[in-house]
Amino acid sequence: MPAKMQLTKGNEALAMGAIAGGCDCFFGYPITPQNEVPEVLSYEMPKRGRVFVQAESEVASINMVYGAAAAGKRAMTSSSSPGVSLMMEGLSYIACAELPCLIVNVMRGGPGLGSITPSQGDYFQACKGGGHGDYHSVVLAPWNVQEMYEFPALAFELADRYRCPAMLLADGVLGAMMEPAEISDDAPPPNVPEKPWATNGRNGRAHKNVVNSLVIDPYGLRDHNLKLQAKYKAMECETRWDTRDVDDAEILVVAYGISARLALSGCKLARKKGIKAGLLRPITLFPFPSKQIAECARNKKRILVVELSAGQMVEDVRLAVNGDVPVDFYGEMGGVIPSPAEVCEKIVEAAQ
Amino acid sequence: MTTAMNSQDGMKKQNGGSVAAEDLVDLKCVFERPQSLSDKPFHYCPGCSHGTYHRLIAEMIDEFGFMDRTVGICPVGCAVFAYEYFETDMIEASHGRAPAVATGVKRALPDRFVFTYQGDGDLASIGMGEIIHAAARGERITVFFVNNGIFGMTGGQMAPTSLIGQKTTTSVDGRDARATGHPIRVCELLSNLEGVAYMARVALTSPKNINTCRKYMRKAIRAQTEDVGLGLVEVLSPCPVQWGMSPGDALHHIEEDVVKEFPPGEFVDKLADPVKA
Numbered sequence: 287m288p289a290k291m292q293l294t295k296g297n298e299a300l301a302m303g304a305i306a307g308g309c310d311c312f313f314g315y316p317i318t319p320q321n322e323v324p325e326v327l328s329y330e331m332p333k334r335g336r337v338f339v340q341a342e343s344e345v346a347s348i349n350m351v352y353g354a355a356a357a358g359k360r361a362m363t364s365s366s367s368p369g370v371s372l373m374m375e376g377l378s379y380i381a382c383a384e385l386p387c388l389i390v391n392v393m394r395g396g397p398g399l400g401s402i403t404p405s406q407g408d409y410f411q412a413c414k415g416g417g418h419g420d421y422h423s424v425v426l427a428p429w430n431v432q433e434m435y436e437f438p439a440l441a442f443e444l445a446d447r448y449r450c451p452a453m454l455l456a457d458g459v460l461g462a463m464m465e466p467a468e469i470s471d472d473a474p475p476p477n478v479p480e481k482p483w484a485t486n487g488r489n490g491r492a493h494k495n496v497v498n499s500l501v502i503d504p505y506g507l508r509d510h511n512l513k514l515q516a517k518y519k520a521m522e523c524e525t526r527w528d529t530r531d532v533d534d535a536e537i538l539v540v541a542y543g544i545s546a547r548l549a550l551s552g553c554k555l556a557r558k559k560g561i562k563a564g565l566l567r568p569i570t571l572f573p574f575p576s577k578q579i580a581e582c583a584r585n586k587k588r589i590l591v592v593e594l595s596a597g598q599m600v601e602d603v604r605l606a607v608n609g610d611v612p613v614d615f616y617g618e619m620g621g622v623i624p625s626p627a628e629v630c631e632k633i634v635e636a637a638q
Numbered sequence: 639m640t641t642a643m644n645s646q647d648g649m650k651k652q653n654g655g656s657v658a659a660e661d662l663v664d665l666k667c668v669f670e671r672p673q674s675l676s677d678k679p680f681h682y683c684p685g686c687s688h689g690t691y692h693r694l695i696a697e698m699i700d701e702f703g704f705m706d707r708t709v710g711i712c713p714v715g716c717a718v719f720a721y722e723y724f725e726t727d728m729i730e731a732s733h734g735r736a737p738a739v740a741t742g743v744k745r746a747l748p749d750r751f752v753f754t755y756q757g758d759g760d761l762a763s764i765g766m767g768e769i770i771h772a773a774a775r776g777e778r779i780t781v782f783f784v785n786n787g788i789f790g791m792t793g794g795q796m797a798p799t800s801l802i803g804q805k806t807t808t809s810v811d812g813r814d815a816r817a818t819g820h821p822i823r824v825c826e827l828l829s830n831l832e833g834v835a836y837m838a839r840v841a842l843t844s845p846k847n848i849n850t851c852r853k854y855m856r857k858a859i860r861a862q863t864e865d866v867g868l869g870l871v872e873v874l875s876p877c878p879v880q881w882g883m884s885p886g887d888a889l890h891h892i893e894e895d896v897v898k899e900f901p902p903g904e905f906v907d908k909l910a911d912p913v914k915a
């Protein structure tokens with residue numbers, strides 16, 4: 287059946303997107319607000335002869351992902367903030383062992399048990415490593431249900447290309463909202479590159495393969511770190527971003543995910559009031575569109591960063607413009623979502 | 639002992655010297671390194687049985703003809719470098735999570751032979767959750783479990799399997815049950831779970847016991863290959879260094895004391911066994 291427009295919930299789109307993206311194995315532990323992901327996959331995966339396991343914990347989930355990814359399969363897990371925190375040791379191992387896989391975080395309010403309401407409070411964890419040691423995941427931030435469907439495939443593709451974990455950073459609104467989206471039930475299988483490094487049994491191979499994150503020799507570990515860092519640098523060409531009405535804008539709003547939706551509405555309201563505002567939306571949070579933000583900010587009066595956090599991505603925006611343009615911040619926490627009118631108000635304030 | 643067994647250089651030296659190569663032509667090879675064991679010398683302390691168990695695993699992989707379709711998962715513990723000693727594909731897991739990693743591999747590749755190798759800190763302390771649930775799910779994996787009653791690698795701290803009264807670096811006056819609880823008997827604990835197809839414990843202290851161990855290992859492997867459930871063999875193993883004993887005394891200690899807390903034998907056997915029937 288070809289892709290058709292259907293009214294779809296974000297989490298369900300994500301689950302179908304994982305299937306379209308060639309996910310062979312899903313391992314996960316239930317947590318709100320992403321439960322539809324494992325629920326849908328629990329029947330859609332076995333139907334297609336693929337693997338679904340409800341793990342006993344997020345610690346187990348991420349280590350099952352480690353095993354299946356080491357075996358050369360497209361493997362993923364999905365969770366929300368507290369569960370993703372539990373995965374950090376495993377993620378660090380995966381990054382060091384250079385295994386491609388997908389981790390979904392449908393973020394909820396924190397810290398602690400927090401709430402089940404939407405949040406963007408895990409930006410630091412997602413983009414700065416999160417677990418121990420110097421590593422990064424590719425981080426993709428969808429802003430609508432269509433991207434919830436499309437990004438798992440993109441995430442797997444980038445993960446395979448760079449042999450690194452990819453994270454899809456969504457939030458409780460994107461997971462729960464319903465929108466028309468073009469979804470296919472039987473997308474053609476994606477092209478998956480050969481994985482000659484996989485530990486899948488030698489099967490005639492002249493040498494054994496080892497998947498490992500232990501490098502006991504200091505120079506060896508330094509060299510491995512340098513290799514990882516070179517890879518992160520090379521990823522810069524994968525940077526993705528989107529701009530709306532920025533050319534003539536005096537105020538540049540920078541926001542990702544659901545905040546970008548609110549910010550775009552806020553910009554439109556501001557234009558009605560005669561203030562020229564435009565939006566830059568980072569789509570990859572790692573690699574971060576620093577150059578693009580700096581370039582776009584060049585002739586702007588001020589930048590306003592909008593997040594559902596106390597101010598996390600704003601630090602990267604400030605680093606990007608390096609003091610050339612003043613950067614304001616507007617954030618809400620705990621699941622409180624600002625209205626477009628409130629964003630507009632902040633744009634008006636910035637313009638004065 | 640194990641180092642010499644595994645070292646090709648050692649063998650060459652023994653066989654070499656002044657003996658001419660042609661004089662050796664008629665000699666029959668009676669003992670050699672299993673194909674699945676690499677020629678890398680073990681790093682284990684003298685008197686440790688990690689190397690012995692490695693060799694037994696490699697023998698089994700050869701015997702079953704699995705070298706080409708095995709994926710092994712090593713622990714964090716003294717056996718952390720086990721991936722260097724086997725000629726099969728190997729994965730190094732995080733501390734305690736080998737059963738979850740093995741689950742990922744086995745579900746992804748059901749026709750491969752998947753084993754974990756785990757110490758008692760790895761399996762019975764930090765990784766207790768993962769082994770219980772892998773066993774409950776009846777994962778078709780084989781677990782080679784080394785119980786030496788101590789955290790060998792980190793310097794001899796108390797393990798959940800340390801005996802009452804055992805002196806360790808975190809129980810310097812001897813393990814006190816009131817403060818630290820009682821030893822966990824893994825086989826007894828897991829044998830309640832339906833997913834376990836085979837489980838046995840043996841003290842790795844004598845040639846006779848090593849033969850018994852081979853017998854148990856065969857069944858723990860068949861539990862997987864015959865699609866019955868999880869197989870596990872626990873070996874009571876010496877850690878002379880962290881126990882502060884000579885290798886000989888350490889073996890006696892197992893045979894005298896450790897077996898009282900951890901009785902050897904078969905705990906679960908769901909294989910249709912003609913000998914038993």
Ligand SMILES: Cc1ncc(C[n+]2csc(CCOP(=O)(O)OP(=O)(O)O)c2C)c(N)n1
Nearest residue numbers: 714715716733757758759760788789790791
């Ligand atoms: C998450 C984590 N916690 C702690 C450690 C430190 N650590 C390494 S090995 C080990 C204990 C190993 O004991 P055991 O499993 O009994 O193996 P043995 O060395 O005795 O063979 C510990 C606590 C670690 N590597 N990772």
Ligand code: SF4
Nearest residue numbers: 682683686716790877
């Ligand atoms: S510390 Fe103990 S377990 Fe570790 S290698 Fe030495 S004897 Fe073996």
Ligand SMILES: [Mg+2]
Nearest residue numbers: 757758788790
């Ligand atoms: Mg131990």
